[in-house]
Amino acid sequence: MKLEGIKVVDLSWFLPGPYLTTALADHGAEVIKIEPPGEGDPGRHIRPQDERSSVFFRNMARGKKSVVLDLKNERGRADLFRLCTEADIIVESFRPGVAARFGIGYEAVKAKNPGIVYCSISAFGQDGAYPGRAAHDLALEAMTGVLSLTLGDDGRPAIPGIPIADVVSGLHGLSGVLMALLRRQTTGKGDYIDVSMHEALMASCANVVGTAFTENKQPDVKQQRTTGGSAFYRIYDTADGRQLVLAGQEMKFVKNLLGALGKAEWVPLCEWPGAHQKPVMEFLEATFRQKPLAHWMEWLATLDICYGPVNTLPEAIADPNLLKRGAVLTARDGRKHFAPVVRFRDEPSQPLFREPLLGEHTDGMLGHRVAS
Incomplete structure (x- = not known):
């Protein structure tokens, strides 16, 4: 597979970062998922659930290894730093500044590992007007104007069916990581990637900002070509x-x-x-x-x-086209999964349709047990 031999430390939760790292795992990367003691990643507990875990978690954690670390104590931070200095890629979704406070910010890791490709995904980026402010997808859809274009028959904004800010920021992060890996082959140096969900979603509006760019004017949504103004x-x-x-x-x-x-x-x-x-x-x-x-x-x-x-x-x-192409797969345990979308002819992906138990790989990765 394309990414065999690549080691990833995944410090992200919920959707954008895990969406990125699942794609890496599907194509052969070793992805080490860091989880806190106790209940682990919150995604494990998002319903609905089956006998093993939540459907959400298995979609975002398949093929990964779970290492439990308590970053509130020195031993946990030291273990994490060692994993990071041995990695090719780090993906984190803390609020800006948190990773540095844990001692695993880009500069600290780069000093030990100049080839590290370090991707931070946050709501608003690592600097700017909203330092440290939290946000999830819906707030970003509101702030970027996407909700102002997504109107129900009553003319009020409607909640979109998928968290598009999460998905597009994960995809931008993935493209950045792969570009940095490609460049590293020439320079031997990694890089730092700052992905803002706010910017990723704003850039996704490229085909609908015509009057906003030219006249500083909100489009008449119901008369635009893709939002209601065309019979076709x-x-x-x-x-x-x-x-x-x-x-x-x-x-x-x-x-x-x-x-x-x-x-x-x-x-x-x-x-x-x-x-x-x-x-x-x-x-x-x-x-x-x-x-x-x-x-x-x-x-x-x-x-x-x-x-x-x-x-x-x-x-x-159950769409016949998806089934014929094997886009929806049933694993041996009877659970359904989406197949990786990127298909290589010569080195196809080999996703492991199994998510890790909490802390399953801690002892093997660190050589000592961590209380969970």
């Missing part, structure tokens, strides 16, 4: 109370559907988003309400357009 990027009800989406605004798709429905004369209305598309939206709303979702899925499949059903999560997991 929209959610429609069907006769059985389900929904489908149209999700392709290229004119070839517009012509294909409107032509098949006998409304080719309306194609010019769909060349750009806005209120002038209302007749097309109303026609499509009335049309799709006439028959159930299954009928429309079969009929739309005969046309070259972008569409999809609004699936429940169980329906989505």
Whole structure:
């Protein structure tokens, strides 16, 4: 596998950091997860749970090793420092300054290990206007304006279904780590990576900031091309109370559907988003309400357009395409997992679909027992 021989110390909790380090583990890195004594990583206790652990934790900890260390005492900090100086990568998600207070900040580790690639993921970055301020995904979605673009039918912001700030910051951290490892092959030196969840999510708004950048003006959300102003990027009800989406605004798709429905004369209305598309939206709303979702899925499949059903999560997991590609796997113990998304032809990933017990590897990694 691509990352065999790479050793990672994972000091992160919840989603951004563990999302990053799970990808490293799936592709062969040895990931040492540091947990506090007692209950360990809080993710172990997020429901729902199965016989071994929480579904959340197994998704974020598979293939990793668990070492319990009490960072409140000198012995625990010394053990952690030794692990860090032997590592290739450190990922931490403490508030800014905490790692340095524990004696495992970048400068301290770099002095012993110049090749270390050290990635810090925090809500607002290591410096700036909000030093030490805590935040999780929803607050960042609010602060970046993402919630102002995610409106329900009542016009109020709606809570998104996935924590996108967590995911994109984890992915930016992953790309930074891999870039630093690549550069290290030339220079022999590692680097420090400062990932701000706030900035990662703000940068994800690149396709919707047009009027904010050019006119310092909030877009009229319901009239924008991807947030309600296009008949061909929209959610429609069907006769059985389900929904489908149209999700392709290229004119070839517009012509294909409107032509098949006998409304080719309306194609010019769909060349750009806005209120002038209302007749097309109303026609499509009335049309799709006439028959159930299954009928429309079969009929739309005969046309070259972008569409999809609004699936429940169980329906989505059972999607034939995902199953055929092995994207949802069932391990020997009967538990389901998502397969790694990055697929290499020559060195495919070999994920270990098993999360560690709390402190399972402490004695083996340190050569002495730590109370847990």
